[in-house]
Amino acid sequence: MKALSTTVVIVGSGSAGISAGFELYQQGTPFILLERGEQVGGAGKFGAHGVFAINSKQQRAKHVAYGYADAFKGLTDYNHFFVNGELLARFLKESGENIDRLAEMGLPVTVEQSEQKAHLNDPLVYHKFNDFKKKMTNWDKLPDKFRAAGNQVLTGMAAVDVEYDDGLKAVIDEDADGNRTRIAAKKVIFADGGYCGSPEMMAAKYADNAALLNLGERKADGTGIRLAAKLGANTDHNPVLFAHGCAPSLSINPMRRDSSVETLTNLPLLWVDQTANRFVDENVVYDFAMWANAAHNVGGQYYVLVDQKTLDQFRTQEVAMEDTFERQFCDVGETPKTTVGPLPNIQKDFDAAMTSGEVVKGTSVADLAAKLGLPLAALRRSLKVYNQAVESKDDAVFLKAADALQFTVDDGPIYAIVEHCAILGTLDGVNVDRNCQAVGKTGLPIKDIYLVGNNVNGLYSDGYPSYEGIANGFAFVSGWIAAKEAVKSLKQESVEA
Known part of the structure; x- marks a missing residue:
């Protein structure tokens, strides 16, 4: 030796x-x-x-x-x-x-x-x-x-x-x-x-x-x-996870900044867990640690749900929502953007992610539930309650702010981004x-x-x-x-x- x-x-x-x-x-x-x-x-x-x-x-x-x-x-x-x-x-x-x-x-x-x-x-x-x-x-x-x-x-x-x-x-x-x-x-x-x-x-x-x-x-x-x-x-x-944000995969993650799929996961859209229920005020996305902890609390995985109408809106319009990672990639003194879009490549990005399994598309609510293995009744209830909250600008359960209640999720086609609790390490x-x-x-x-x-x-x-x-x-x-x-x-x- x-x-x-x-x-x-x-x-x-x-x-x-x-x-x-x-x-x-x-x-x-x-x-x-x-x-x-x-x-x-x-x-x-x-x-x-x-x-x-x-x-x-x-x-x-x-x-x-x-x-x-x-x-x-x-x-x-x-x-x-x-x-x-x-x-x-x-x-x-x-x-x-x-x-x-x-x-x-x-x-x-x-x-x-x-x-x-x-x-x-x-x-x-x-x-x-x-x-x-x-x-x-x-x-x-x-x-x-x-x-x-x-x-x-x-x-x-x-x-x-x-x-x-x-x-x-x-x-x-x-x-x-x-x-x-x-x-x-x-x-x-x-x-x-x-x-x-x-x-x-x-x-x-x-x-x-x-x-x-x-x-x-x-x-x-x-x-x-x-x-x-x-x-x-x-x-x-x-055991203490260094849980910090969430992302779909290693290829579609916040450090790469090259996919519209990742952009939508960084916004307070509709999230459901593996029982098809909402589990948090999605504005938690703006606090990296609490966002990841919320995902860790529901088994480390959840789904971001958007319908085709919402996807098309992001493709053609500027949306008054801030990407949670926008500020992280600004140098000292730079002013962050507080809007997202238009995202002209969003359909192409989603189609590619469907091939890799990071996004699942359902022609209807029932089709999406079957593909994800979610209980259909629970998913329908979650969509109904959330859509009512968006229409009334009143989230009676999770108290999500009215300005984040922007998009309903209607029947078909519906996309589910498979989102994971991201970790930077361990802390014990x-x-x-x-x-x-x-x-x-x-x-x-x-x-x-x-x-x-x-x-x-x-x-x-x-x-x-x-x-x-x-x-x-x-x-x-x-x-x-x-x-x-x-x-x-x-x-x-x-x-x-």
């Missing part, structure tokens, strides 16, 4: 891992960064548009009143006190300074209004990357800085085991050909992003796993969580202390073992909350915390020696 040695091993180069690496680089502590992909970065690089923070210099300059007390109480209450209070407090208190760190890393952000329509009147806590493409370019420059300081960044290398005997002895990694390397080290920071890439772990935790649309990092296979558990770390926690894993050090069942820390980002329990009780950018913000801050604590521990050990 090939042998290397260093002081700290970082597993994963997403937001948490790259943040940990930057801190060690600044501190002059030797490290090896392992990335199982062929290029550095994870969900924070390829998908995230910003981070949550409080008390940043930018917020203070804008006299933002929302601070620690509001955020701590809000998150604690939201999670019904199923939180790691010490870790939550430390994250919040260091989140503002992290904004300055991001600028030092070449990943500058600007505090601005939420990207989500449901949160336009929320306090200014969201800090958006100034330039999404430049963020990815600058991310790729960080490994060169690390290497120039004498560290190693090894891509295509996955951690597979650890040697441990009253402290860390080594991390074992493996390349795509099965060749292994023993890396002697004193500390390890697992920043490998949860377990959404592990079919076994996902199936064990989520009954609707088969219906979920995984838009996250499939290379996040739970390695850090499993290896920490092997060393006695406490992994008891409710290992219990840690306020220093991001793994703890065992008794609560005592496990020496030398740190977990960060989506590997960590304690920020969420059962679902991703509507605090925009909080997962990415926590990833950067927790990586920073773990690296600082690892250095502090190393210095203490040196003194004791």
